[in-house]
Amino acid sequence: MSSDKLSVLVVCLGNICRSPVGEAVLRHVAKERGIDITVDSAGTSNYHIGEDPDDRSVAICRKFKVPIKHSARQVHADDFRRFTHILAADEANLRNLNRVKPRDATAEVRLWGSYLDNAPIPDPYYGGMDGFEEVYHQCVKLSNAFLDEVVGKSTQGVE
Secondary structure (H helix, E strand, O other), X not given: OOOOOEEEEEEEOOOOOHHHHHHHHHHHHHHHOOOOXXXXXXXXXXXXXXXXXXXXXXXXXXXXXXXXXXXXXXXXXXXXHHOOEEEEOOXXXXXXXXXXXXXXXXXXXXXXXXXOOOOOOOOOOOOOHXXXXXXXXXXXXXHHHHHHHHOOOOOOOOX
C-alpha cells in the first residue's frame, strides 16, 4: 500500500468477532465521512482461518445497516509494510503484534482504544448479543476518534 493512502488492519485474536466488526464499521464510518481508506482485518491466531465472521457479528452489522463480508485470516509479516496503521483490539493482541513485527515494519501499531480512552474492545465470543452490540458501538466511537486524529476532525459524527 502506498503511504499516501490511509490503510488500516484491525486485529483481534481469531478474526471472527471484534476485528471483522471493526473492519466493517471503520470502512462504513470513513465512507460516510467521505474519507478514502483501505480497511482489512486479521487475527493473531490461526484458530479460524478461512471462516466467515461469527453469525452474531454479521447480525449486529446488519441491524445497523453496515455491510460486512470477510474471510478470517492470520496476520502476516507483510501486513506490517502494506498498511499504514495496525489497530489491536486489546493489550494481549498488541503484545502479540509487537512480538511478530518485522524490523522493517512501516505500519504504526497501536491499541485502537489509544485514540479515545485506552479501553480494550472486550471479546464477546462467549457471551450474548448484548456484547456484540457493545462492540459495535465501541467500534463506531473508535472509528471516529481514529479518523479525527489521523485525518482531521469531522463536523458530523457518524452513529
